[in-house]
Each structure stands twice: as structure tokens, then as C-alpha cells.
Amino acid sequence: MTFLRHNLFWITLALICAGYLLFWALLIGATAGYSTPEHWMKALSAPAIRHAGWLSLATSTGAALLALAIALPIGYLLARKDFKGKALLDAALDIPIVLPPMVVGLCLLIFFQTTLGRVIEHGVEKGQLISVFGWFEFASPLKLPGFMVFTYTVAGVVLAQFTVAAAFAIRTMRGTFDHLPARPEDVALTLGCTPGQAFRRVALPAARRGMVAAFCISWARSLGEFGPILVFAGATRMRTEVLPTTVWLELSVGNLEAAVAVSLLMILIAVAVLVIVRITGERV
Amino acid sequence: MIRLENISWRAGAFDMRGICLEVPSRGYGVLMGRTGCGKTTLLEILCGLRPPLEGRVWVDGVDVSDLPPRQRGIGYLPQDIALFPTLSVRRQISFALDIRRRPEKEIRERVGQLADELGITHLLDRQPDRLSGGEKQRVALGRALAAEPKVLLLDEPLSALDEDVRGDMTSLLKRVQKDHAITVLHVTHSKAEALALADVILRLQPGGIEIEKTAA
Numbered sequence: 001m002t003f004l005r006h007n008l009f010w011i012t013l014a015l016i017c018a019g020y021l022l023f024w025a026l027l028i029g030a031t032a033g034y035s036t037p038e039h040w041m042k043a044l045s046a047p048a049i050r051h052a053g054w055l056s057l058a059t060s061t062g063a064a065l066l067a068l069a070i071a072l073p074i075g076y077l078l079a080r081k082d083f084k085g086k087a088l089l090d091a092a093l094d095i096p097i098v099l100p101p102m103v104v105g106l107c108l109l110i111f112f113q114t115t116l117g118r119v120i121e122h123g124v125e126k127g128q129l130i131s132v133f134g135w136f137e138f139a140s141p142l143k144l145p146g147f148m149v150f151t152y153t154v155a156g157v158v159l160a161q162f163t164v165a166a167a168f169a170i171r172t173m174r175g176t177f178d179h180l181p182a183r184p185e186d187v188a189l190t191l192g193c194t195p196g197q198a199f200r201r202v203a204l205p206a207a208r209r210g211m212v213a214a215f216c217i218s219w220a221r222s223l224g225e226f227g228p229i230l231v232f233a234g235a236t237r238m239r240t241e242v243l244p245t246t247v248w249l250e251l252s253v254g255n256l257e258a259a260v261a262v263s264l265l266m267i268l269i270a271v272a273v274l275v276i277v278r279i280t281g282e283r284v
Numbered sequence: 285m286i287r288l289e290n291i292s293w294r295a296g297a298f299d300m301r302g303i304c305l306e307v308p309s310r311g312y313g314v315l316m317g318r319t320g321c322g323k324t325t326l327l328e329i330l331c332g333l334r335p336p337l338e339g340r341v342w343v344d345g346v347d348v349s350d351l352p353p354r355q356r357g358i359g360y361l362p363q364d365i366a367l368f369p370t371l372s373v374r375r376q377i378s379f380a381l382d383i384r385r386r387p388e389k390e391i392r393e394r395v396g397q398l399a400d401e402l403g404i405t406h407l408l409d410r411q412p413d414r415l416s417g418g419e420k421q422r423v424a425l426g427r428a429l430a431a432e433p434k435v436l437l438l439d440e441p442l443s444a445l446d447e448d449v450r451g452d453m454t455s456l457l458k459r460v461q462k463d464h465a466i467t468v469l470h471v472t473h474s475k476a477e478a479l480a481l482a483d484v485i486l487r488l489q490p491g492g493i494e495i496e497k498t499a500a
Contacts, residue, residue: 183366189353190331190360191380191431201383205370 028267035260043261048237049246053265056223056242059154063161064219067169071214072207075173076199080182096167104163105231112151122146156233157240161225165218172217176210177203216277220270285309286330286435286467291339293325300325302339305486305493309344312461313469314478316496317488323471324363326488327437330469331358344434344467356435359428359466363439365420367412373399373423374408380431398426401463402456418449422456429464436461438470442477454480 004011043049078090096104111117115131123146124130131137150156180203188198204211226244233240235249243266250259291303300322307313317323328334330341332353340349341356348356367376375382377398381391399405402422407415415423421441428436441457442450458481461468472478478485485496 181364181366183362183364184368186328186333186353187360187362187366187427188368188379189333190356190358191427192354192383194352194354197383201379202368206368208370 031260031267032264035257035264039257040261040264043258044265046258048241049258049262051238052241052243052246052262055154055157055240056244059157059161059242060219060222062158063165063222064169064215066158066162067166067218067222068173068211068215070166071169071173071218072204072211074170075175075214076177076203078170078174079177079180080185093167093170096164097171101164101225101227102231105160105228108156108160108163108228108232109151119144120147121149121151151232152234152236152240154233154240157229157242160228160232161222163228164225165221168221169214169218172214173207173210176207176214180206212280213277216273220273223266223269223273285311285342285344286313286469287342288326288330289340289342291326291329291341292337293322293329293334294337295325298322303488303492307467307469307484307486310461310465310467311483312458312481313467313484313486314482315469315471315486315488316473316475316478319473321488321490323488324439327360327439327469327471330435331360331437332356333360357431357433359431359433359436361421361424361428361436361438361441363441363443363471365424367415367420367424367427369412371412372408373404373410373412373415373426376412376423377408377426377430379427384431394430395426398429401460402426416449417444418446418453421445421453425456425460429460432464434466436466436468438468440471440473442472442474450477457481 112121119130124140124144126140126143128140129137130140148155150159185198185202188202224244229242230245235241235245243262246262247259286307288303288305292301315323329336340347343356374395377395378391381394399408402425404422407419442453445453470481487494487496
């Protein structure tokens with residue numbers, strides 16, 4: 001009784017935590033209980049779903065690598081330098097986090113319908129007029145080949161995933177560099193490093209746990225991304241269909257068993273990622 | 285030789301104006317002053333980590349005011365030591381030589397020689413989180429000396445050490461300064477430490493630098 005009275009506060013907190021975990025366990029348990037192993041096997045052996053699974057893994061990995069590549073310099077800049085407009089930039093970088101996902105997809109779709117977007121996708125002929133958002137127009141001084149077609153392609157899936165995931169990676173890397181003292185990098189400068197060498201040789205190795213975390217968070221976020229992909233890259237079977245799209249496609253044709261099987265597969269992947277993050281986090 | 289000419293610096297309410305300071309070539313200068321009076325800031329201005337509002341910095345007769353830290357030939361031991369968290373002691377000491385792409389053989393010899401001089405040969409394969417305070421100081425000293433600096437800046441290097449280790453470290457600092465023929469500027473709050481080491485004692489006051497002792 002005395003123990004209870006003395007620890008009432010902590011016991012209450014523990015009960016709230018246990019209640020929240022139970023809520024999630026019930027959700028996953030109900031989803032798992034809805035499906036049978038036969039449904040599982042049938043759904044997961046379907047070529048379209050297998051294709052979506054592999055495409056999800058590949059595009060999420062690509063998007064997470066791109067997100068990490070951009071998060072490292074931006075996170076380091078925000079953590080180490082004070083400059084005018086920093087607070088504004090900091091807030092602007094969170095826009096993809098607060099925007100509704102469908103809106104991100106729509107923005108991408110509309111951007112690639114502008115002249116600039118079309119130049120990026122299809123190139124431009126010499127002398128062709130290029131309009132920058134209707135603000136000003138100029139004739140292209142040279143012929144340029146297109147960089148890559150994104151709209152309704154696999155590259156578009158990666159770009160849609162990257163657009164949202166990068167914001168999470170930047171937050172993670174900024175937090176990581178904020179927590180690392182800058183002094184070793186200062187010492188490296190006096191020992192002969194350029195700022196770039198100090199970043200590469202001192203800050204990056206020290207930030208490796210944060211890098212693993214940023215990669216995993218953006219990978220997981222990319223794997224679950226749905227709205228921007230649907231709007232920008234479409235939901236073409238055996239082409240731009242990823243696992244969240246599969247769930248939506250199967251639900252829309254009333255195939256609840258397949259939707260549940262794919263959902264469970266995504267839950268398994270998410271748990272595997274969590275375990276890998278924990279193990280890697282301990283080792284690196 | 286270290287010379288600061290009319291250095292001014294300001295951050296918020298903190299204001300430092302017209303600071304002039306000189307430590308003769310191969311001399312051991314000790315800089316004292318109350319907490320928060322700008323001693324560490326002066327060291328950072330000297331090695332180029334902070335740009336002063338105005339004033340010039342001279343090292344060995346050369347105006348280094350516009351040079352980046354890597355070109356000033358200054359070794360710096362900050363108060364928190366700041367060893368590189370992921371590198372072994374060996375890699376810490378060889379860091380400056382690796383950056384300069386010196387031959388492997390030269391790096392090996394130099395690391396061995398410095399480790400021997402500083403009594404840390406048995407620590408070469410350890411990571412920094414497995415070192416004591418005194419060992420970390422020696423490693424940081426080796427790391428700075430490997431670059432063969434003309435000037436060594438020490439920010440309260442003995443303040444976090446036990447009494448018995450402090451005595452050893454004091455002798456080591458004096459010996460290193462003589463053997464390497466370098467100019468040292470050492471920041472401390474301890475009068476005893478200053479008297480044991482200094483050729484010149486400088487006190488940073490609100491009005492400027494006051495010289496308390498010069499070598500006979």
C-alpha cells in the first residue's frame with residue numbers, strides 16, 4: 001500500500017503507456033486475425049503485388065539515400081551557422097511535414113506542367129521560348145536534352161517520396177549536429193582542415209548514428225507514402241504501383257483480403273526496420 | 285612571437301576594446317583574468333576561429349589576420365580538449381599529417397616519436413572515451429604538436445586534472461615548450477600554475493592587458 005502511495009505518479013504514467021501500446025496491439029491483432037495464411041500466400045504470390053513490393057523497397061531506398069544526401073549539408077548549415085533569415089528557412093523546411101500529402105503531389109504535378117518542368121523532363125530546342133512561372137520569358141541560348149521524365153514514372157515515385165521524406169531527414173540531421181559539440185571541428189580547422197574536410201573527417205563520423213536514424217526514418221516514411229505518389233506518379237499496375245497504392249487499389253475493387261495481406265506485409269517490414277535501427281544504433 | 289594589436293570584439297552586452305598583447309618568440313606567456321572576461325575569445329581570435337571587429341594578429345612576425353585557421357601555424361588545445369570522438373589515439377596524433385598527405389613512413393615515425401615523448405605509447409590503439417583526463421590532455425597535446433606549430437594556445441589545460449597529475453603535466457608542458465622551441469600562450473586562473481610556467485604573465489582587465497611578470 002505504501003509502495004502504491006509513493007509511486008502513484010509513475011504507476012499512472014506506466015498505465016497510460018501500457019494503454020497506448022495495448023491500443024496498437026489490438027489494431028494489429030485485429031488486422032492479422034482478419035486474414036488467413038491462405039489469403040496471405042494467394043495475395044503475396046500475385047505478380048502485380050510482388051512487383052509493387054520490390055518497387056516499394058527500391059524506390060524507398062533511393063528516396064531515403066537522396067533525402068540523406070540533402071539532409072547532411074542542410075542540417076549541418078542550420079546547426080553550425082547563424083545568419084539572417086535562419087528562423088524563416090528553418091520554418092520553410094518543415095512545409096512538407098505540415099502540407100497535406102495530396103497537395104505535395106499536386107504541386108509536383110503542376111510544376112512539371114510548367115515550361116521549366118517540361119524543360120527538365122523533355123529538354124529544349126535552341127531559340128525556344130522559356131517562361132519562368134509567367135514572370136519572365138527568354139529564348140533558350142542553346143539546345144538542352146531533357147534530364148529525366150518524372151510524371152507517371154518510377155522516377156516520379158522516388159521524387160514524390162523524397163519530397164516529403166527529406167524534411168524528416170533534415171530535422172533528424174539538424175538535431176544530431178545540434179547535439180554534437182562544434183569544438184572538435186574547430187580544432188580540425190587549426191590542424192590544417194578546410195571547413196569541408198572538417199565536416200567530412202570529423203563531423204560526419206561523429207554523426208553516424210544520426211545518419212542511420214535519418215536514413216531509416218526517411219525510408220519508413222517513403223515506404224508508407226501514398227498521396228503524392230497517387231497524384232504525381234499514378235497507380236499503374238506493374239509500373240508505378242507501390243505497396244500503399246496496392247492497398248488502395250485492392251480496397252477500391254472490394255478485395256479486402258488482399259488489402260489486409262499487403263497491410264500486414266507493410267507492418268512486418270516496419271517492425272523489421274525498427275529492429276534493424278535498434279541493432280544498428282547500438283553498433284555504430 | 286605572438287602579437288595582438290588593438291583587438292576589439294563584441295557579442296551582446298560583452299565588449300572588449302583595444303586589446304594589445306605580446307609574447308616573445310619561444311616564450312611562455314600565461315594569460316589570467318576573471319571568468320568571462322574574454323580570455324578564450326582572445327585565443328579563438330588568435331587562431332582564426334573568430335574574426336575580431338578590428339585589430340591585427342601577428343605570428344612570428346607575419347600578419348596572419350586574413351589567413352584561415354589552417355594557415356596560421358597555431359596549435360590549439362581548448363578547455364574541453366575536444367578529441368575527435370571516433371578516432372583512436374594513433375589517428376588523433378596523425379590527423380594533421382594525414383591532412384597534409386605526408387608519406388606513411390614519416391607519419392608512423394612522427395606518431396611514435398610524439399607518443400614516446402608524451403608517455404602515451406601504450407594508449408595508441410585506444411579510443412578517446414577509454415582515456416583519463418590526464419591521458420586526454422597528453423593526446424590533445426600530441427595532436428597539436430604533430431602539425432609542428434610555431435605557436436601553441438592552451439586554454440586552462442590543467443584545470444580539470446587531479447593535484448598529482450597536474451604536477452606531472454606542468455613539467456611536461458614546460459619541457460615540450462623548450463624541446464619544440466615554440467611560443468606558448470596558456471590561459472589559467474591559478475597563480476601557482478602561472479608562476480611555475482610563465483616567462484610573462486598577462487592579466488586581462490576591462491581596460492586592457494596588464495603585464496605582471498616578465499622573464500628576467
